[in-house]
Amino acid sequence: MANNRLALITGASAGLGAEFARQYAAKGWDVALTARRLDRLDALARELEEKHKIATITISQDLALVKGVDTILRELKEAGRYVDALVNNAGYGLPGTFFDTSWKDQAAFIRVLYTAPIELVHKVLPGMVERKFGRIINVASLAGYAPGASGHTLYGSVKAGLIKFSESVHAEAQAAGHNIHCTALCPGFTRTEFHDANGTREAADQSPDWIWMKAGPVVEAGIEAVTKGQPVVVPGAVNKGLATLTKLVPEPLGRAVMKQQSKRFWMKDGD
Structure with missing residues (x-):
């Protein structure tokens, strides 16, 4: 089994992360699973084995910690393994506006959703170049295409940044002739624990079924895209249509729509 390629998946304890683990394992990959909840990681690892x-390798780590990335990579090195595929999936929502949230919370959010993923990519790339193989999936969001809105202030900004970052890394790898593909996966509404964690489940459940996707097809689209060397993928016909609309709708109208929708999905109760 040690001869199998290894996929490192962050935020692997639930949702898209757990689904990435299941799909990579089904393809015969070994998986390194990291998140904060070790009990969940261990249960998933037993299932996949x-x-x-x-x-499998399970690593309990909080990516909000400055040394979180180094700790994960050190444990892999001690296990005698290296990263063939990296899935930067860890993330969460930070309800409320920029005015009523603390900088400590905002800084941790930026660290987990933006700085740590970029650091992981930077630190696994040299090994991928040396071995002439690498696959990187950065889980972005359809929110990266939409205008800014009130509430969850940095979410769209971070996801937009991950899209551009993924495009750039992919372009640089291709220009250098490396067999390294980097893809930004941009799902829309997906049925996972995300809305439970950020307190928007009630509002999400009131939205129509046709805008939702299950985790399986979203993850499948991401793996297929990175295998083919597609720098950005928006899974699902509805999401593709919405992504196109964001480019066609006049900016004032787009901001007005986001202002209305943010009252349902982005604001904390009482905001």
Whole structure:
């Protein structure tokens, strides 16, 4: 099993991260699973080992910590493994406006959703170049295409940044002739624990079923895109249509729509 390629997946304890682990394991990859909840990681690891006969590594780590990335990579090195595929999936929402949230919370948010993913890419790339193979998926969001809105202030900014970053890394790898692909996966509304964690489940449940996707097809689209060397992928026909609309709708109208929708999905109760 140690001869299998290894996929490192952040935020692997639930949602898209757990689904990435299941799909990579089903393809015969070994998986390194990292998140804060070790009990969940260990349970998932047992499931994948029994079902797919692959090797797993579980690492409990908080990416909000400055040394979080180094700790993860050090544990992999001590296990004698290196990263063939990286899935930067860890993330969460920070309800409320920029005015009523603390800088400590905002700084941790930036660290987990933006700085740590970029640091991981930077630190695994040299090994990928040396081995002449690498696959990187940065889980961005359809929010990266939309105008800014009130509430969850930095979410769209971070996701837009991940899209541009992924495009740039992919372009640089291709220009250098490396067999390294980097893809920004940009899902829309996906049925995971995300809305439970950020307190918007009630509002999300009131939205129509046709805007939702299940985790399986979203992850499948991401893996397929990075395998083919597609720098950005928006999964699902509805999401593709919405992404196109954001480019066609006049900016004032787009901001007005986001202002209305943010009252439902982005604001804390009482805001």
